[in-house]
Amino acid sequence: MSTPHNDVFADALKRLDLAAQYAKVDPETLLRLRQPKQFLEVSIPVRMDNGSLRIFTGYRCKYDDTRGPAKGGIRFHQDVTPSEVKALAFWMTFKCAVAGLPFGGGKGGVIVNPFELSMAERERLSRGYIRAIAWAIGTDVDVPAPDVNTNGLIMAWMADEYSNVVGRREPGVITGKPVAMGGSLGRDDATARGGFFILKELEVKLGWDNKKQARRIAVQGFGNAGENFARLAHADGYQVVGVSDSNGALYNAAGLDIAAMLKAEHKPGLLPDPSLCGAGTKKITNAELLELDVDMLVPAAVENVITEENANRIKAKVILELANGPVTVQADGMLERRGVMVIPDILANSGGVTVSYFEWTQNKMGFYWTAEEVRERLALYMRREFSAVFDLAKKHGIGMRIGAYAHALERLGPALESTGTAKRYAKE
Numbered sequence: 001m002s003t004p005h006n007d008v009f010a011d012a013l014k015r016l017d018l019a020a021q022y023a024k025v026d027p028e029t030l031l032r033l034r035q036p037k038q039f040l041e042v043s044i045p046v047r048m049d050n051g052s053l054r055i056f057t058g059y060r061c062k063y064d065d066t067r068g069p070a071k072g073g074i075r076f077h078q079d080v081t082p083s084e085v086k087a088l089a090f091w092m093t094f095k096c097a098v099a100g101l102p103f104g105g106g107k108g109g110v111i112v113n114p115f116e117l118s119m120a121e122r123e124r125l126s127r128g129y130i131r132a133i134a135w136a137i138g139t140d141v142d143v144p145a146p147d148v149n150t151n152g153l154i155m156a157w158m159a160d161e162y163s164n165v166v167g168r169r170e171p172g173v174i175t176g177k178p179v180a181m182g183g184s185l186g187r188d189d190a191t192a193r194g195g196f197f198i199l200k201e202l203e204v205k206l207g208w209d210n211k212k213q214a215r216r217i218a219v220q221g222f223g224n225a226g227e228n229f230a231r232l233a234h235a236d237g238y239q240v241v242g243v244s245d246s247n248g249a250l251y252n253a254a255g256l257d258i259a260a261m262l263k264a265e266h267k268p269g270l271l272p273d274p275s276l277c278g279a280g281t282k283k284i285t286n287a288e289l290l291e292l293d294v295d296m297l298v299p300a301a302v303e304n305v306i307t308e309e310n311a312n313r314i315k316a317k318v319i320l321e322l323a324n325g326p327v328t329v330q331a332d333g334m335l336e337r338r339g340v341m342v343i344p345d346i347l348a349n350s351g352g353v354t355v356s357y358f359e360w361t362q363n364k365m366g367f368y369w370t371a372e373e374v375r376e377r378l379a380l381y382m383r384r385e386f387s388a389v390f391d392l393a394k395k396h397g398i399g400m401r402i403g404a405y406a407h408a409l410e411r412l413g414p415a416l417e418s419t420g421t422a423k424r425y426a427k428e
Ligand code: NAD
Pocket: 191, 220, 221, 222, 223, 224, 225, 226, 244, 245, 246, 247, 268, 269, 270, 286, 300, 301, 302, 303, 322, 323, 324, 349, 352, 353
C-alpha cells in the first residue's frame, strides 16, 4: 500500500512547485527549499543487557530554520531512511509555516525496532542518540518531539540527558514531555482538538447543522488522533458511523456509541468488541470504511491509504487528514476533479505542533497555563489559519492542499528573501 519514501519527498516537491504558482516567491527561495539546510548521520553505541555492544544509526535533519528553530519529532523504526527523514522535515517546515508558528522544520530517527529492546536498552539508546546530536539541537536551534514509537517517557530521558550534556536544565529543548517535567496541559488530545476546531469552522462555511440533519463521519484509526477526534465529534452531535484499527473496522448506520466504546475495555489503538459499541454494530473492512457514504472521512492512521486505486470510490464530501500523508498526489487530482474537499495534513493535524509550541513558550517563560487557556489559544490558531487557507483557495479556485502550501510559502518567502536574493543585490 505504501510507496517508497523517496517518492514521498518527490511528491512533496511536486506540491511545492504547484503552490509556487499562487504565492509571490522568488525562484531562489524555491531553490533553497528543495534541499535541507543540515543533515546529520550519527552512530550510537549501546551496551546491551547481555554485555554486548551494538551500534545503531541515527539521523537528524534541520530542513530550514529561517523562521525560527527547527521543530519536528524523532521516530524509532527499523525502516527509517535518510530520505524519509528529509521528507518529514520538509513537511514540518511547511506545517509550522502554515500554522503561523515561529519555527522551521526538522525531523530525526533511529534505525531500530524498539520492541526488540528492553526498557533499559531503550533508555540507553535514547540517551546515546541525544549525546550524539546534542551539539546540533537546543531551545533556540532545533527542538525535537515524539513521533512513531517514541513517547513522553522517551522525551523525558532525552531532555534529562541534554541537561547532563550542557550542564543546566533546559526544558524547552524538547516538547511532548510529561507534564511533571515541563510538558503542557492539553497536549494529549491537541491534534484531534485542532482538527475538531477546523470541523467547527467548516460547519459554518458549508451550512451544516446537526440539529436539522445529523452529519455522518467515518474515522480511520482509533489511536491518539482518531479516538479523540471521534470522542469530540460524537459529543458535539455528529454521527460517527464508522471507526477502524489495524485489524479492521466497525460500522453502525445509526452512529456508533463512542462514549460507551471509550468506557469499554480496549487496548490502546485497538477497538473494543462490537457488542460494546451500540446495537446493530457490525464489522467491515478498512477498505470499506474508506468508501462509506459519509459527509466527512477522517484518515487518522497511516500514510498512502487513498490512492489512484480507490480515489474514485470515495463518497465523502470532505476529507480531514489527521494522519500525515494519507492521500497520494495522484489521488489528490482525482478527488479534486470530483469536488471532494481535502483539508491537508499540514493544516488539519497542526494542532499537535501548535500545542508543542505552547509547551516551548511556557518552558521559556517558566510560567504555566491551565488546560482551558491552552484550548482557547489553540482554537485561535486553528480558526485563523483554516480561514486564511480557505479564503486563499477560494480566491484562486484551487484545492485546500495547494492553498495551504501557498499560504505557507507566503510566510517562508519573505523570511528567506529578507536574508538575501540576487534580485535584492541587483536593486542595490
Ligand atoms: P497511534 O499509534 O496512537 O494510532 C494509530 C491508529 O491507527 C491505531 O488505532 C492503529 O490500530 C491504527 N492503524 C495502524 N495501521 C493501520 C492500518 N494499516 N489501517 C488502519 N488503521 C491502522 O497514532 P496517532 O498518534 O493517533 O497518529 C496517527 C496519525 O496521525 C499518524 O499519521 C501520525 O503521524 C498523525 N499525527 C499524529 C499526531 C499526534 O499528536 N498524535 C500529530 C500529528 C500527526
